[in-house]
Amino acid sequence: MKYIFITGGVVSSLGKGLAAASLGTLLELRGLRVVFQKFDPYLNVDPGTMNPFQHGEVYVLNDGAETDLDLGHYERFTNCVLSRHNNLTSGQVYENVILRERRGDYLGKTVQVIPHVTDEIKNRIHEVSDERTADIVITEIGGTTGDIEGLPFLEAIRQFILEVGAQNVVNVHVTLVPYIKAAGELKTKPTQQSIAKLREIGLQPQVLLCRTEHPLDAELRQKLSMFCNVSLRGVIEARDVKHTIYEMPLMLNAEGLDDLVCELLHIEAPPPDLANWRKFVERVVSPKKQVKIAVVGKYIDLQDAYKSIYESLTHAAASQDCGIDLKLIDAETLTDGVEGHLQDVAGVLIPGGFGERGVEGKISAARFARENKVPYLGLCLGMQVATIEFARNVCGLEKANSTEFDENTADPVICLLDEQREVKAKGASMRLGTWPTKIAKGTVAEKIYGAGEVLERHRHRYEFNMKYRKQMDDKGFIISGTSPDGSLAELIELRDHPYFLACQYHPEFQSKPNKPHPLFKAFVQACLANER
Numbered sequence: 001m002k003y004i005f006i007t008g009g010v011v012s013s014l015g016k017g018l019a020a021a022s023l024g025t026l027l028e029l030r031g032l033r034v035v036f037q038k039f040d041p042y043l044n045v046d047p048g049t050m051n052p053f054q055h056g057e058v059y060v061l062n063d064g065a066e067t068d069l070d071l072g073h074y075e076r077f078t079n080c081v082l083s084r085h086n087n088l089t090s091g092q093v094y095e096n097v098i099l100r101e102r103r104g105d106y107l108g109k110t111v112q113v114i115p116h117v118t119d120e121i122k123n124r125i126h127e128v129s130d131e132r133t134a135d136i137v138i139t140e141i142g143g144t145t146g147d148i149e150g151l152p153f154l155e156a157i158r159q160f161i162l163e164v165g166a167q168n169v170v171n172v173h174v175t176l177v178p179y180i181k182a183a184g185e186l187k188t189k190p191t192q193q194s195i196a197k198l199r200e201i202g203l204q205p206q207v208l209l210c211r212t213e214h215p216l217d218a219e220l221r222q223k224l225s226m227f228c229n230v231s232l233r234g235v236i237e238a239r240d241v242k243h244t245i246y247e248m249p250l251m252l253n254a255e256g257l258d259d260l261v262c263e264l265l266h267i268e269a270p271p272p273d274l275a276n277w278r279k280f281v282e283r284v285v286s287p288k289k290q291v292k293i294a295v296v297g298k299y300i301d302l303q304d305a306y307k308s309i310y311e312s313l314t315h316a317a318a319s320q321d322c323g324i325d326l327k328l329i330d331a332e333t334l335t336d337g338v339e340g341h342l343q344d345v346a347g348v349l350i351p352g353g354f355g356e357r358g359v360e361g362k363i364s365a366a367r368f369a370r371e372n373k374v375p376y377l378g379l380c381l382g383m384q385v386a387t388i389e390f391a392r393n394v395c396g397l398e399k400a401n402s403t404e405f406d407e408n409t410a411d412p413v414i415c416l417l418d419e420q421r422e423v424k425a426k427g428a429s430m431r432l433g434t435w436p437t438k439i440a441k442g443t444v445a446e447k448i449y450g451a452g453e454v455l456e457r458h459r460h461r462y463e464f465n466m467k468y469r470k471q472m473d474d475k476g477f478i479i480s481g482t483s484p485d486g487s488l489a490e491l492i493e494l495r496d497h498p499y500f501l502a503c504q505y506h507p508e509f510q511s512k513p514n515k516p517h518p519l520f521k522a523f524v525q526a527c528l529a530n531e532r
C-alpha cells in the first residue's frame with residue numbers, strides 16, 4: 001500500500017481538497033485505485049451541526065455520514081465511494097479515546113495524546129488501507145500548518161511514515177506564494193516558514209504545490225527548492241484556474257506532478273489518458289449555447305453552501321454542450337413579488353434548507369414556476385415548498401404548511417413522522433444516507449431514470465403527509481416515487497407541466513463530470529427547450 005499525505009500552509013482556503021482530488025484523478029487515469037480520507041482537526045464529531053457560514057455544504061455519503069465538502073470533490077473527481085471511515089475529526093478521535101478509557105481499555109495507564117490519540121489516528125489510516133480495493137490512500141489534513149489542533153494529526157503521520165517506510169509515502173504541501181504588488185514580486189518567505197514548522201514536527205514534504213497568481217520563474221523555483229529542501233521537480237506551480245476547477249488535473253499533469261509522485265512511490269503506471277477529461281473541460285470552457293437558471297436559496301452569497309448543486313448543473317450543462325448563466329437569488333428578497341426576478345430565467349431550482357427564513361419567498365418562486373410553466377427542480381426543502389405551494393394555491397388549503405415552520409398549522413402537508421417526534425438530539429438524528437426509491441410507472445420520472453428503482457442520498461427530518469396524497473393527486477400533483485413500502489413520498493411531479501420535478505433526496509451528491517445525474521440532465525434539457 002502507498003500513501004500520500006496532503007498538508008496546507010500559510011493560509012486556509014488554498015484548495016487542498018481540489019488538489020487532492022485532482023491528483024487522485026490523475027492516478028486513477030493511470031490505472032491506479034485510489035481512496036481518500038480527510039482529517040478535520042475541529043472538535044465537532046461531524047460537520048452536520050455547523051451552519052453553512054461556518055462550514056459550507058455538508059456532504060452526505062451513502063452510509064449517511066455527514067462530512068466535509070472535500071469528500072464531495074473526491075467522489076466527483078474519481079470513482080471512489082466513501083463512507084464514515086473516510087472522514088475523521090478530532091471530535092471523533094477524542095470521543096473514541098474517552099469511551100475506551102471509561103471502558104477500561106487503558107486500565108492502569110495515563111491516557112495521553114502520544115500514544116493514545118495518535119494511535120487512534122494511525123488506526124484510521126490502516127482501516128482504509130484495504131489492498132483489495134485500493135493501491136494508494138490519499139489523506140488530506142484540514143487546517144493550516146502551525147494550528148494547535150492539527151498537531152496530533154501531524155505527529156501521527158510522522159510515526160506512521162516511520163512504520164510503513166518512507167519509500168511508500170509522499171508528503172505534499174500546498175502553499176501560497178503571494179504576489180506583492182508594490183514590489184512587483186512573488187514571495188517565498190511564507191512557504192519557507194511553513195516548511196520550517198513542518199520540519200520541526202519531523203515532516204519533510206517531497207512536493208510543494210504552490211498556489212500562485214503568477215507563473216513561477218526558474219530562479220524562484222530554485223529558491224523554493226533550496227530553502228524548503230524539496231527537489232526542483234517537486235516545486236509544482238498551481239496557478240489559479242482560468243475557468244473551471246476541472247482544469248486542475250490537466251494543469252498539474254502538465255507540471256509533471258503525477259509522474260513525480262509515481263516515481264517517488266516506486267510505482268510503474270502508464271501515463272494517464274486525459275482525452276475524455278479534456279473534452280469535458282472544453283465543453284465547460286467554451287459551450288455552444290447558454291441557459292439562464294435561477295437558484296433561489298438562503299445562502300446565496302456563500303460560494304460553498306450549494307457546492308454540489310452548482311457542480312451538478314455544470315456536469316448536466318456540459319452534457320448538452322451548453323453553459324449555465326446562474327442567477328443566484330436570495331429567497332428573502334422575493335417577498336415583494338417574484339416576476340421581476342424570475343421572468344428572464346429558463347428554469348428555477350430550489351435547494352435544500354432548514355428553518356423558516358426565506359421559505360415564503362421560495363414558495364412564491366415555486367408558484368411562479370408552476371403557473372408560468374417554467375421548468376422547476378426542487379431538492380429536499382425544494383420539494384417541501386412545492387408541496388405547500390400546491391396545497392395552498394391549487395387545493396385551496398390556504399393555511400397549508402410544514403410543521404417545521406408552523407407547528408400548529410391546520411393542514412400539515414409536510415410533517416414529522418412519529419418516530420422523529422421523540423428525537424431531541426440534533427447530531428446525526430435525521431433520515432440520512434442512501435435509501436431506495438420505487439419509481440411509479442408511466443411517470444416523467446420513469447422516463448428520465450429509465451429504471452423502476454433508484455438509490456439516492458437523504459438528509460432531512462420532515463416528510464410529505466400521505467393523508468393529502470389523494471386530494472393533491474386529483475388536482476395533478478403526482479407522487480412519482482416512494483419508499484419501497486409506499487409509505488414515504490420521495491419524488492413528485494406535476495401532471496400538466498413541461499418539467500416540474502422535486503425530490504425529497506439529494507441527487508446533487510451523485511453527479512460526476514462525464515456522468516451527469518439524470519434529474520439534472522433532464523432539467524437542463526427542459527430549460528433549453530424553454531429558451532427557444
Ligand code: GLN
Nearest residue numbers: 352353380381460461462
Ligand atoms: N428542513 C427540511 C427537513 O428537515 C428539509 C431538509 C433539507 O432540505 N435538507 O425535512
